[in-house]
Amino acid sequence: MRGGMDLQSGESAGTNVDGRYSRQVLFRPIGRMGQEKLQHSRVAVVGLGALGTVQATQLVRAGVGFVRLIDRDIVEESNLQRQSLYDEQDAQFGRAKAEAAAEKLRLANSKVIVEAQVNDLTWRNAEDLLMDVDVMVDGTDNFEVRYLLNDVSVKHGIPWAYGGVVSSYGTLAFFQPGQTPCLACLFGDESPAHQDTCDTIGVIAPAVSVVASLQVTEVLKFLTGNSENLSRELVQVDVWNTEFTRIQLGSPHAGCRCCQKKEFPWLQATQGDAMTVSLCGRHTIQVRPKDKGDLSLDEMAIRLAPLGQVRQNGSLLRFEMGRMTLTLFKDGRALIHGTDDPAEARSLYARYIGM
Numbered sequence: 001m002r003g004g005m006d007l008q009s010g011e012s013a014g015t016n017v018d019g020r021y022s023r024q025v026l027f028r029p030i031g032r033m034g035q036e037k038l039q040h041s042r043v044a045v046v047g048l049g050a051l052g053t054v055q056a057t058q059l060v061r062a063g064v065g066f067v068r069l070i071d072r073d074i075v076e077e078s079n080l081q082r083q084s085l086y087d088e089q090d091a092q093f094g095r096a097k098a099e100a101a102a103e104k105l106r107l108a109n110s111k112v113i114v115e116a117q118v119n120d121l122t123w124r125n126a127e128d129l130l131m132d133v134d135v136m137v138d139g140t141d142n143f144e145v146r147y148l149l150n151d152v153s154v155k156h157g158i159p160w161a162y163g164g165v166v167s168s169y170g171t172l173a174f175f176q177p178g179q180t181p182c183l184a185c186l187f188g189d190e191s192p193a194h195q196d197t198c199d200t201i202g203v204i205a206p207a208v209s210v211v212a213s214l215q216v217t218e219v220l221k222f223l224t225g226n227s228e229n230l231s232r233e234l235v236q237v238d239v240w241n242t243e244f245t246r247i248q249l250g251s252p253h254a255g256c257r258c259c260q261k262k263e264f265p266w267l268q269a270t271q272g273d274a275m276t277v278s279l280c281g282r283h284t285i286q287v288r289p290k291d292k293g294d295l296s297l298d299e300m301a302i303r304l305a306p307l308g309q310v311r312q313n314g315s316l317l318r319f320e321m322g323r324m325t326l327t328l329f330k331d332g333r334a335l336i337h338g339t340d341d342p343a344e345a346r347s348l349y350a351r352y353i354g355m
């Protein structure tokens, strides 16, 4: 509903350019024309953690017309050090990140349509959630989702800004189908070996801000028609040692299964359909049963009430028993907090929710 209203006011927003967006319009490469283009652009931010909250903030404040926020997770206290859209209340209530972020961003810019998708991006829904945007921005923490984005990108001709950060360093690149190599050209279909994660070696906020800002810069160049200025490099940054490394992306890999042979295994059930996934950042296992269908959270709340503490908020239900907390979403997906053991998480799910 609010979306419809805002779309209607798109024209008048254009005449207000001198106010809200004046500094951005004064920046020559964007100018009034670029600002208009932003207002008619659609972007998906995938993952609303450290990178995603910075990306989404900059895109919404810049006046991109439509921003879709996709995230499967909830806010926790350990996020607050670097995930700049959340506060202590969000963590206390375990709010869904996509919803909490959307709420804050609408306060920052009511002219932008901000859509929250509390959802796990998988081969089943990736095309539905991403096909209708002009650019995708990677705010995820894992290569399974990045290869999914890469397949969608090449199959549907949608550019994307790749980015990843751990410790004090990060990497980014802007992939444009038909113009640059793709992620699979660079890394095959492997996650880089012995991958360090935020789990094992931590991460500092300034590294995140730098990488996210560089990703958004490429997105702004693309959306405002400054394609000649797009980076064709893999950029590595280490903020602690103040080091920048730039590596030419070069040409697409001759035999690349993705951008040359047009094979998209990540968009099929053959790749990446694990039922349980350990989430980066703390003792949490995600359980994603196959073909569960929609659940009634109201009914589930009544069923679980005698067994522990139950709290419903927005599109999720929280169930606490002992040292474990189970967060259940409408589509049957659950986050089991308090364990690192997939078998324990599965059995807990089977016991309380049912497989």
Ligand SMILES: [Zn+2]
Binding pocket: 181, 182, 183, 184, 185, 186, 252, 253, 256, 257, 258, 259, 260
């Ligand atoms: Zn390729």
